[in-house]
Amino acid sequence: MVKPVRSLSTIFHDISSGKEPAFNELFTAYYEKLILFAKYYVKQKEIAEELVSAFFVRLWLKRAQLSTVGNPAGFLYSGVKNAALNHIRDQQKHNIMIREQEAGELFQFPENSDAAKTVDQKELQEQLRKAIAALPEQRQLIFRLVKEDGLKCKEVATLLDLSVRTIENQVYHALKSLSATIRSYLGYLPK
Structure with a gap:
């Protein structure tokens, strides 16, 4: 140097x-x-x-x-x-595509449960994928970094040069939106 x-x-x-x-x-x-x-x-x-x-x-x-x-x-x-950051975002998209191909992306039901018998898991995963894709770009990136890659809010805040509170709010709003999507699709929210 x-x-x-x-x-x-x-x-x-x-x-x-x-x-x-x-x-x-x-x-x-x-x-x-x-x-x-x-x-x-x-x-x-x-x-x-x-x-x-x-x-x-x-x-x-x-x-x-x-x-x-x-x-x-x-x-x-x-x-x-x-x-x-563009590379990280592209990797996130790539990782999501791989995860979507695998069984059980975000919500998995035990094989012998009533929910598994009545809910078409692939259709639910497709609804979730669409709901995540419909999130605003920054919220989507933050959600994927925290919930799918397991980064802490503080790590994401440092990475994106945002406050921890902003990251927490974005995750909260993303989860609220996804919960609404699941509730409207299933008629209830699984525990």
Whole structure:
């Protein structure tokens, strides 16, 4: 991790002019720092490296816009954070699709219970999937991080840069919405 000799604003300006040495200087100075930052979110070094490398590719492709960036350091870290959060969101969607294919997603009934005999489990799972997909994007992400991935509200709050209370409220409203969906589908709320 080498500190650049020139200011980031100057480096960004040179990159926006298409100067490859300036891009190389930025890459050398920030690549490792941004990997460590991305790893905080995605927890795996290989994924963090992929995200940061892809970020630098996008940065070079859109270099003409860099001269208008007012806070270059903030731009770098925000860009990597957004890439990491997008990756997490995409992983959540992928994990949900896998879970949907497996028997018993969120609510499982014992095989010999009356509910299992009277309720078509696949149809209930489809109703739940639709209800989760209908949640506002942020609420959906928070719900999946807390309820499906088992993260603590405090961890999600740190990850998304929100207050713990906001996370708790979003989970509460998501559960309330899902409960209403289940109640309207079944006519009652299972315990």
